[in-house]
Structure formats: structure tokens, C-alpha cells
Amino acid sequence: MAILHELSEFRRPVAINLANRPTPANCEDCGARQNGLCEALTEDELAFLARSAQRITLAPGTVFVEEGEKAAYFYNINHGNVRLFKSLPDGRRQITGFSGPGHFLGLAAGENNAFSAEAMDGVKLCRFSRASLMAVFEELPVLERKLLGVAMHELVLAQQQMLLLGRKTAIERIASFLLSWAVRLEICPAGGLPAANSVLKLPLSRTDLADYLGLTIETVSRSLSQLKRDGMIDIPNIHEIILLRPRTLSEIAEAAV
Amino acid sequence: MAILHELSEFRRPVAINLANRPTPANCEDCGARQNGLCEALTEDELAFLARSAQRITLAPGTVFVEEGEKAAYFYNINHGNVRLFKSLPDGRRQITGFSGPGHFLGLAAGENNAFSAEAMDGVKLCRFSRASLMAVFEELPVLERKLLGVAMHELVLAQQQMLLLGRKTAIERIASFLLSWAVRLEICPAGGLPAANSVLKLPLSRTDLADYLGLTIETVSRSLSQLKRDGMIDIPNIHEIILLRPRTLSEIAEAAV
DNA sequence: GGTATTTTTTGATATGGATCAAGGCCGCGT
DNA sequence: ACGCGGCCTTGATCCATATCAAAAAATACC
Structure with a gap:
């Protein structure tokens, strides 16, 4: 109470x-x-x-x-x-x-x-x-x-979130989220790129993430795994993500052609 | 210009x-x-x-x-x-x-x-x-x-739109949109129900509708057709929709169980 | 410290909506 | 009236993500 x-x-x-x-x-x-x-x-x-x-x-x-x-x-x-x-x-x-x-x-x-x-x-x-x-x-x-x-x-x-929910793919949503969270944590200014190897603390469960991004927890998990496999991020533990290649991540997030 | x-x-x-x-x-x-x-x-x-x-x-x-x-x-x-x-x-x-x-x-x-x-x-x-x-x-x-x-x-x-884009099905999105448009046209107050057989003028193309609801034009068209088949609405012409059963439409929109 | 419980990851399958492809309708210009 | 071009609808197929299922990891509890 x-x-x-x-x-x-x-x-x-x-x-x-x-x-x-x-x-x-x-x-x-x-x-x-x-x-x-x-x-x-x-x-x-x-x-x-x-x-x-x-x-x-x-x-x-x-x-x-x-x-x-x-x-x-x-x-x-x-x-x-x-x-x-x-x-x-x-x-x-x-x-x-x-x-x-x-x-x-x-x-x-x-x-x-x-x-x-x-x-x-x-x-x-x-x-x-x-x-x-x-x-x-x-x-x-x-x-x-x-x-x-x-x-x-x-x-x-x-x-921004409407664009994400209405038009972005699962991977794009995750990448967008990671970068926006970096801004939120003041790791970089809005519109800027975080430094390579920046550590992101996520006080969120996968369920929160899924409900925020309009996905299921399985898809969130799979997308994170894929970004890890592709060398974009590292996931030392559930509540921490390291941005290995923020530049590429940003290109994914913004669907740069 | x-x-x-x-x-x-x-x-x-x-x-x-x-x-x-x-x-x-x-x-x-x-x-x-x-x-x-x-x-x-x-x-x-x-x-x-x-x-x-x-x-x-x-x-x-x-x-x-x-x-x-x-x-x-x-x-x-x-x-x-x-x-x-x-x-x-x-x-x-x-x-x-x-x-x-x-x-x-x-x-x-x-x-x-x-x-x-x-x-x-x-x-x-x-x-x-x-x-x-x-x-x-x-x-x-x-x-x-x-x-x-x-x-x-x-x-x-x-x-409201984030909930729609992140969590609603195509039919629910269309139903929600129709009701919200009725509010916009002052056919009914926010939170209220429009009268049965209310006529909705839509100055939107199907493309606009799709881009607003996070769908494709084909899905928009199919969903409208289905609502018509089910007797929820009538579509006298492309830019006009008649709400035959606003109550049921609202139940669809809000996913009432 | 070990066991129960919850959360996360991974795998297999299903499906809603996207994509691809015609065909229909309507307005417009001639 | 006719033909053209731009929407819109409908049908067939595909695919990204959901759903179902189970193992693995993390966390809580005794």
C-alpha cells in the first residue's frame, strides 16, 4: 500500500x-x-x-x-x-x-x-x-x-512510436527501441548515435518490451538473439545490452536503404 | 503553389x-x-x-x-x-x-x-x-x-492509436476508426455511440486509411467488405459509410469479450 | 545450498495479413 | 458514347510473426 x-x-x-x-x-x-x-x-x-x-x-x-x-x-x-x-x-x-x-x-x-x-x-x-x-x-x-x-x-x-508500431518490422522495432533507450539514459543526445560498446541497462522484462513494441515475448527474444548473432549487440545478462555497432543498428532502425 | x-x-x-x-x-x-x-x-x-x-x-x-x-x-x-x-x-x-x-x-x-x-x-x-x-x-x-x-x-x-496499432486486429482497427471518425464529425460525443444508420463521410482514400491504421489497402478493403457482409455497415459509395449497428461495432472495436 | 517457480530462449507449426495478380468501377476528357 | 487511367475490390499465394511446446537460465524460496 x-x-x-x-x-x-x-x-x-x-x-x-x-x-x-x-x-x-x-x-x-x-x-x-x-x-x-x-x-x-x-x-x-x-x-x-x-x-x-x-x-x-x-x-x-x-x-x-x-x-x-x-x-x-x-x-x-x-x-x-x-x-x-x-x-x-x-x-x-x-x-x-x-x-x-x-x-x-x-x-x-x-x-x-x-x-x-x-x-x-x-x-x-x-x-x-x-x-x-x-x-x-x-x-x-x-x-x-x-x-x-x-x-x-x-x-x-x-x-515516433506510431511509425514503429504501424510500419516497422520486428528487427527494426528492437533496433529503434535500443537507440531510443540510449537517449533516455542520456548515453547520447536525441538524434545522435551512442558510442560503440555503450552499455544499456534495461530495467524491463521481455514482457514489457513486447507490450511496448507490439510484439510477443518470443519475437522479442528471437530478434535480440538475431542481432547478437549478427554481431550488432552483446547480451551479457537479461537486463544489460551492449551496443557493439550502433551505426549499423541505426541504419536498421531507420530502414536506411 | x-x-x-x-x-x-x-x-x-x-x-x-x-x-x-x-x-x-x-x-x-x-x-x-x-x-x-x-x-x-x-x-x-x-x-x-x-x-x-x-x-x-x-x-x-x-x-x-x-x-x-x-x-x-x-x-x-x-x-x-x-x-x-x-x-x-x-x-x-x-x-x-x-x-x-x-x-x-x-x-x-x-x-x-x-x-x-x-x-x-x-x-x-x-x-x-x-x-x-x-x-x-x-x-x-x-x-x-x-x-x-x-x-x-x-x-x-x-x-489510443498506439493501442490500435500495437494490439488490435484488422477488423478491430476498422471498427475503431469508424467510431472515432464519428466523434470527429461530431456525430456523437467522445465515449458515446452514434445513432444507428448514421452516415459517415470519409474524405479519405483507402490508401490514407491503410497508412493511418497500419494495414494495406487490400486488408482495409477486405475488412470493410466483411463488416458489410456481416450487416454492421453499408457502403453506398467509396466516401460514405452508414453505421447500421454501432453498438456491435463498438464491441468489436473495444474487443469486448 | 538445493529445489521450486518464473522468465527467457529455442524449436515446430499455424495463421492473419502482406504480396502478387486480375478484374470491376467510376470519373474524366474527347 | 467511348476509351483511358486511377482507385477499389476480390482471389490466390506467401511469409513474418503468432501460437504452441519444451528446454534452459534466472530468480525465489525453504
Whole structure:
């Protein structure tokens, strides 16, 4: 079950952190890099934000946003990873994205949540009620512009994913995913190539990967094996992949002719 | 080629129109319903907006936003329809969405456009340079919040489409599309069911449909034929579909068990 | 540390949708 | 009216990926 901490526990770098672009800051719990909006705000504004939120800790597997439920909260993740997904009644699942430290979610368009969100590991986050978020907007209009930028970026990622799901082959999907994950881990900038032999940590199961890429776990496994056979990658263990030939991988991903 | 009109040609209902939610207003050229933000603005604010834009007319087939090009403009469509798409070098194409009167596009997340946009028919639109758009934001912060709402809504649609592309069968995709198009045409509200025997006008070719749904034109055609055989729909002509049994169609679309 | 359980990989087979190939329909120009 | 060319539909076949099945590896549990 979720454990609610008191607002007084809030501390600056962890509490308010609403951007999608990397600006270094360290999580006070784990030291992990975070992405922050803090830089744009004054001490007073940060304090205002902190007063509006609750801090929550979630156990792995906790579904804390449920598709179709009334959209009551807005979240800012401080620590851990979250999968966002939509499901069909017969159990088919499409993961629409992953959220990590510094990411926000729950700013729904309508009355109800359009997706579900589940903690993949131990997650710490800040929760804002919709009312308090509106109050924050009144006080900090800069937040709104920042969120617009974040939403635009999400939209770009969504369009890339639509191309992947609608038109790419299994191998192309895997190659695309590996490169996009490198960007996510800040191993290389968006649009750039990671260095050869870069090590990719994947905190995902094959099932997650399959549900994200619109494939089955068997096809994911086979495609990874094939890339390994072809000398594109190495797989020292389930949760680590080494990009041996990122350039070729990129050509596969983009279906370069 | 694009024809640029002078700013003085601007008139209120056509000129500024940046919402995604339906609020009736008529296009001064064709009388078609439009979606408007105008209601939220004063005369002075509207005049300010109008001074910042250029009015442009496009011939069918004109690609006026090119993926990868520098993102220089922001557009508000007044008349006609636009397809948004991404392509792979070998010609595979994924349509990520359609834009019609009242829709906006081009508010890119990065330096370059993440997608291409092409006029499907005769299109009239307003064009803002990025600089003038920023000026508009300074003057009209309300626009920013409105656009955040629009972007959120786009994100919801994108997530639905990812579920469709990643996990639905051909028949389910077609059924989902027909119902979503009914919402788009304001035949029924989002989440609702259109009345039986509702007539759907489709200004799309089968190729567009296929590229939007991640299928081939043959599969689109076969699926439509099957729905017709099963008494779900009627197809009086290529660009019109009658929803005979919307309820069952919805059950197919959502894979209700 | 060893055994049970889950996850991943690999193999064999099946199948939904792609591809290849006609044929039909419709609008357009003459 | 006629013929042409561009969509669209339908049929036959193929293939990439799903499904079914089992072994291997990783992880959890006692």
C-alpha cells in the first residue's frame, strides 16, 4: 500500500521537478540524476509548490493510475520507474511509454484517466490534486509553458512510436527501441548515435518490451538473439545490452536503404 | 503553389481559431462549422493575434510541413483537411493524424519538424512565425493554457492509436476508426455511440486509411467488405459509410469479450 | 545450498495479413 | 458514347510473426 508522508518532509531537489529535459540534480535518496524545472523557480515559488503536494512511496507492481477512473491527481516522479499502458478487456496490453525520475503524469485531457500507470520498482513521487495544481498554475504561469513543452515532446515520441508500431518490422522495432533507450539514459543526445560498446541497462522484462513494441515475448527474444548473432549487440545478462555497432543498428532502425 | 494574402484580409472567425473542442462558428468562405478559441478573447486580443499571422491558401497535395526541416511556423487551419505523417526512406508511411478546420499544428518540440503535413484538399490556414507566436504568448497567456489542453487531448488520441496499432486486429482497427471518425464529425460525443444508420463521410482514400491504421489497402478493403457482409455497415459509395449497428461495432472495436 | 517457480530462449507449426495478380468501377476528357 | 487511367475490390499465394511446446537460465524460496 501507498505510504503518505507529510508535506514537511519535502526537500527541494526531490519535491519539485517537472521537466522532461535533462538538467542534472541528484535524488536525495539514491543519488540518481534527475531532470528539473527547479532552476527556473525562486525559493518562494518552490516552497509554494511543495505546500501543494503530497509525497508518496509505492511498492513495485502498484497500479496508482487506473484507466477510466476519475482523473483526480497529477504526479511528479522523484525516484523509480513507471509503465504507462492501455488494456483491452481480453488482456491484450499496449505500453504507451515509461516514466522515470523527473517525469510527470496524470495531466489528463478529460474527466477520466486515458491510461493506467504501474510502479515497475520502488517508486517515490509527489502528488498534486487537480485543484491544487490549478492554484499552482495561477501562481506560477511559467509552469504552464514548461508543461506545454513537455507535452509537445511527449507528442513527438508518440508519433515516433506510431511509425514503429504501424510500419516497422520486428528487427527494426528492437533496433529503434535500443537507440531510443540510449537517449533516455542520456548515453547520447536525441538524434545522435551512442558510442560503440555503450552499455544499456534495461530495467524491463521481455514482457514489457513486447507490450511496448507490439510484439510477443518470443519475437522479442528471437530478434535480440538475431542481432547478437549478427554481431550488432552483446547480451551479457537479461537486463544489460551492449551496443557493439550502433551505426549499423541505426541504419536498421531507420530502414536506411 | 501557396498564395499569401495580406494581413488586412483577416476577419474574425476565420483568423483566430486555436481550439480542439467544438464551439460553433462558421467559416466565412464555406460556412462549415469551426472550432474556436475566439470566445475567450476580447476584440483587442483578436486584433493582436490577427496582426501576427499570414493567411495562406494551399492546393490539394501540397506538402507544407516537411519532416526534418527547420520548424519555423505554427499553423491554424481554417478550411480543408490535412494529413500528418512520418515516412521511412523506403517509402513506408505512417499517418499519425488528420487535421481539419480549427486545428493547429507545427508547435514542434524541437528545432526541426517531427512530421510532414500535406493538404488533402483545398486548404486555407493562418501561419504564425515562431517569433510572432512567442509574442502572442506574452500578450495572451490564456492561449498557452488552451494549447496545453489541446496538446493533452492529442496525447490521449495518440495513446489510443498506439493501442490500435500495437494490439488490435484488422477488423478491430476498422471498427475503431469508424467510431472515432464519428466523434470527429461530431456525430456523437467522445465515449458515446452514434445513432444507428448514421452516415459517415470519409474524405479519405483507402490508401490514407491503410497508412493511418497500419494495414494495406487490400486488408482495409477486405475488412470493410466483411463488416458489410456481416450487416454492421453499408457502403453506398467509396466516401460514405452508414453505421447500421454501432453498438456491435463498438464491441468489436473495444474487443469486448 | 538445493529445489521450486518464473522468465527467457529455442524449436515446430499455424495463421492473419502482406504480396502478387486480375478484374470491376467510376470519373474524366474527347 | 467511348476509351483511358486511377482507385477499389476480390482471389490466390506467401511469409513474418503468432501460437504452441519444451528446454534452459534466472530468480525465489525453504
